[in-house]
Amino acid sequence: MLTAGRRRGCLLPLTVGILVVLGFAASLAIQARVERAHPPAAAPADLCAAIGPALFEQLVPDGVPSPGGSYSSGPDAACSYRTADSRPSGSDAYGLLDVRVLRYGQVGWDSGAERAGAALATSCRGTAAAGQLHSDGALGDEACSAYSAEGERGTAYGSAVVRRGADLFWVDYYTHPGTAEQVRQGVTAVSLACLAGVS
Numbered sequence: 001m002l003t004a005g006r007r008r009g010c011l012l013p014l015t016v017g018i019l020v021v022l023g024f025a026a027s028l029a030i031q032a033r034v035e036r037a038h039p040p041a042a043a044p045a046d047l048c049a050a051i052g053p054a055l056f057e058q059l060v061p062d063g064v065p066s067p068g069g070s071y072s073s074g075p076d077a078a079c080s081y082r083t084a085d086s087r088p089s090g091s092d093a094y095g096l097l098d099v100r101v102l103r104y105g106q107v108g109w110d111s112g113a114e115r116a117g118a119a120l121a122t123s124c125r126g127t128a129a130a131g132q133l134h135s136d137g138a139l140g141d142e143a144c145s146a147y148s149a150e151g152e153r154g155t156a157y158g159s160a161v162v163r164r165g166a167d168l169f170w171v172d173y174y175t176h177p178g179t180a181e182q183v184r185q186g187v188t189a190v191s192l193a194c195l196a197g198v199s
Helices: 004-037 047-051 053-059 112-124 180-197
Strands: 063-065 071-073 076-083 094-103 142-149 156-164 167-176
Touching: 047 053, 047 076, 047 094, 047 180, 053 063, 053 076, 053 094, 053 180, 094 112, 094 180, 112 142, 112 156, 112 167, 142 180, 156 180, 167 180
Parallel strands: none
Antiparallel strands: 063 076, 071 076, 076 094, 094 167, 142 156, 156 167
16 A cells, blocks of 8 residues: 555656656647747749849850759749850850859748758858858858859859848859959849849
8 A cells, every 4th residue: 555655756747747747748839939920031923023134134145044953942932043045156155154042931930031041051161162161251150152263265153142131142153255253243233133123
């Protein structure tokens, strides 16, 4: 037969277990409510139009939208231009310009801006066609970029990853012939157009 003291001793672990489960369930409910209150913003339905097709056409020789390279789905959108297959005979000028935006929402206790910052850090540790990405304080809240060229009349490459709040932008550009300064100016112009055109 259980004495009153032994009954309390058996009920205490059970009570603590129930309270832990209830606390965990309440925490999950609060977390879900916070996430629903701060979803990611929608990306532009047409990122090319938001940035301005004229800029793409200016930077990419004989530039046309890349087939299947542009899309918009919820918080994610991309725009891609490349040199047309039908460029003038004898022309050795060609290029490609890819832009992507991904808008982050809150997940758990991490805000969209914190998640975008973590994604930026991961992207900046990588290497682009232009080489190792380095910090670039001239764009957005924080950014990294890389620029390179293969010499006179060679191909020039430029890449940037830019964060503004909970938005992350990727810009990849190459042009032939080109210089590192030319692609730096192009990537900067496109990045600034992204920041202005995506609100």
